[in-house]
Every structure is written in C-alpha cells, then in structure tokens.
Amino acid sequence: MGESWWEFITSELRQARIRAGLSQEELAKRINYSASHVSGVETGQRPPKADFLAAMDEALGTGGMFGRMLRRASLVEGAPPWMRAWIDNEREAVLLRWYEPAYVPGILQTKAYARMTLSDSLLNAEEIEQRVASRLGRQVILTQEHPCQVVAVLDVMVLRRPLKGHPELMGEQLAHLVKAAELPHVQILVVPEEAGLYPALQGGFILATLGDSAVVAYLDHQVRAQVANQADDIASLQRQWEAVRGEALSRRQSLELIKEAAQTWT
Known part of the structure; x- marks a missing residue:
C-alpha cells in the first residue's frame, strides 16, 4: 500500500x-x-x-x-503498544521539546540508524522492520503542510557513539541531522562535553504542546515508556528542560559541532 x-x-x-x-x-x-x-x-x-x-x-x-x-x-504501523497513545499526541503537537542523552531522536533518525538501534533487541526481523517503519512514519510531522515546531537537545555523546562497525552509517545519520537542523521549524542543540554532569542525564524525555496549549510528556525506560500529563510531573519536567537547554550550545554553534562530528565518521 x-x-x-x-x-x-x-x-x-x-x-x-x-x-x-x-x-x-x-x-x-x-x-x-x-x-x-x-x-x-x-x-x-x-x-x-x-x-x-x-x-x-x-x-x-x-x-x-x-x-x-x-x-x-x-x-x-508497528508501534509498541505503550507508544500508541503517545503517537496520537505527537501527531497533534504544535511544539515538541525533546531531550536525548543516548540516541538520535526517533523523528530525526535515518532508516539505517533506526534499524541498528533495534538490532540487539529481542524482536524478530519482521518486528524490527515494523518498528522501523513506524518510527519513520512519525517523521511526517516535520514535512506536513503545517509542520510541528521541534527543539531537540542532544548530549554530545549522541554524536560520538559508534554503530558497531558501521562508521559510514553514523556519518549518514549526522549528515541527516545537519539537513534537518537547517529547516526553519527545527532546532537541534548540543550539550558539550564541558558541561560535565548536568540535570537529566539519567534519561530522555519529550514535552509535547498540543493545539489547545495542554502539555503532555513522554518518558522512556528500559522496558517500556510512560505518558504523563499530571501537573506536578509536567512542571518538574519543564524545569529539567530549562536546565538542560541552559547547558546547550547555541543553534549555530550546535550545527557546527554536528558538522564537525559528521566529518569524523566519513
């Protein structure tokens, strides 16, 4: 189809x-x-x-x-059961604020990178391909007529973590990040190594602002994820977001760092 x-x-x-x-x-x-x-x-x-x-x-x-x-x-579409409610929120969002200390955010991944992140899971080959297709399908929010505004903050190690003997795939992924970062509605910011230990390193999260200004959050864990909309949880995550963004380089500096990292994988 x-x-x-x-x-x-x-x-x-x-x-x-x-x-x-x-x-x-x-x-x-x-x-x-x-x-x-x-x-x-x-x-x-x-x-x-x-x-x-x-x-x-x-x-x-x-x-x-x-x-x-x-x-x-x-x-x-292949989304894990606990992700389905979140995907609805993601499609409806007008703004996504995404922090990732370990991986490239799903909506910014290449097909090869997405497949590699799932290759060591307990999923069979068919399930892996279903989840890759689902992850790539979520990227429509960046290219639709009224695209979602995205601000992604990545730890610098995301740019340096190898993909098990496939340096060329990491180079392709970072080139894809550069292309995405040049879109007017996408900001990709990097927390540099000089930041040392900083808040939120223990796990990534996403804050989605919906059309009615409501904010919901997505927190990823080892086994499954959690969608949160309780006022206290959202307030806490928004404070973490501000702290993390405060550690990040500017948009221009981050783009230069991503370009430099991309060259090391070619």
Whole structure:
C-alpha cells in the first residue's frame, strides 16, 4: 500500500461521510464534535483517535469498521503498544521539546540508524522492520503542510557513539541531522562535553504542546515508556528542560559541532 494506514483511514472517513450525504458541519453535530475537528481529521491535521472513530461508527452505522481499522493500523504501523497513545499526541503537537542523552531522536533518525538501534533487541526481523517503519512514519510531522515546531537537545555523546562497525552509517545519520537542523521549524542543540554532569542525564524525555496549549510528556525506560500529563510531573519536567537547554550550545554553534562530528565518521 503506497499510502499509510492513517491516510487510508482518513480517506475512508471522508468517503463514508459523503456516502451518508452529510456535510462536515452536519456530521460534526451528529457526533458531538466541532466541524473544525472533523475537517482536521479528514485532512490529516488531526489524528483519528479511538473516541472519534467510535462516534463515527455509531453515527454512520458502520458496525465498528473504523475501530477495527484503528486496531489494524496500530499493528501494521508497528508501534509498541505503550507508544500508541503517545503517537496520537505527537501527531497533534504544535511544539515538541525533546531531550536525548543516548540516541538520535526517533523523528530525526535515518532508516539505517533506526534499524541498528533495534538490532540487539529481542524482536524478530519482521518486528524490527515494523518498528522501523513506524518510527519513520512519525517523521511526517516535520514535512506536513503545517509542520510541528521541534527543539531537540542532544548530549554530545549522541554524536560520538559508534554503530558497531558501521562508521559510514553514523556519518549518514549526522549528515541527516545537519539537513534537518537547517529547516526553519527545527532546532537541534548540543550539550558539550564541558558541561560535565548536568540535570537529566539519567534519561530522555519529550514535552509535547498540543493545539489547545495542554502539555503532555513522554518518558522512556528500559522496558517500556510512560505518558504523563499530571501537573506536578509536567512542571518538574519543564524545569529539567530549562536546565538542560541552559547547558546547550547555541543553534549555530550546535550545527557546527554536528558538522564537525559528521566529518569524523566519513
């Protein structure tokens, strides 16, 4: 299938509405959503979440078809179960603030780098390819019509950590980072070695600001991850974010450092 499952679902939603003879405004009233929400889903600007699809199934009498599509999409796209709720937030975000002490952030990874990060896992080859495809699919937020603003802060060791006998793949990855960093809506900042020990080194996290200004967070752990939206947790992570960003080099200095590191892997 050339299109993603998410694109297939949104296309089917639109066709189902048209077959029912409803305008977006009429459908919105029937399912108790705003017309702008319906339009956002149909144009791919909003993720088709489970509650929205359930309302569509009930309103249009589709026998749970869209709910089944969503479950199928989650399987085919290959995201781990605990990531699925986060991916919805990521697709809806207007701003992502991402701190990574160990790896290149997923939405900035090349296919080869993504595959290498999963190669030592307990997943079989098919599962690895599913997760790689899911990770790359998330990168659409950088290239869509209204792209998400991204500020990523990386520890300098992310640029220096080898990929098990494949220095050329690390060179490709850093060249990809340089290209991404030159996009107007993407900032990639680097915490230099001179910072020494600093807050948050114990683990990466992401803060997503949604369209309604709500902030949710994603914290990655060894076995699984956690999506957090409690006010105390968000406040604590925002303080950590400010501390980490304060240790980082400027945008220009960071880009120069990434370019220098890329040359060492070629």
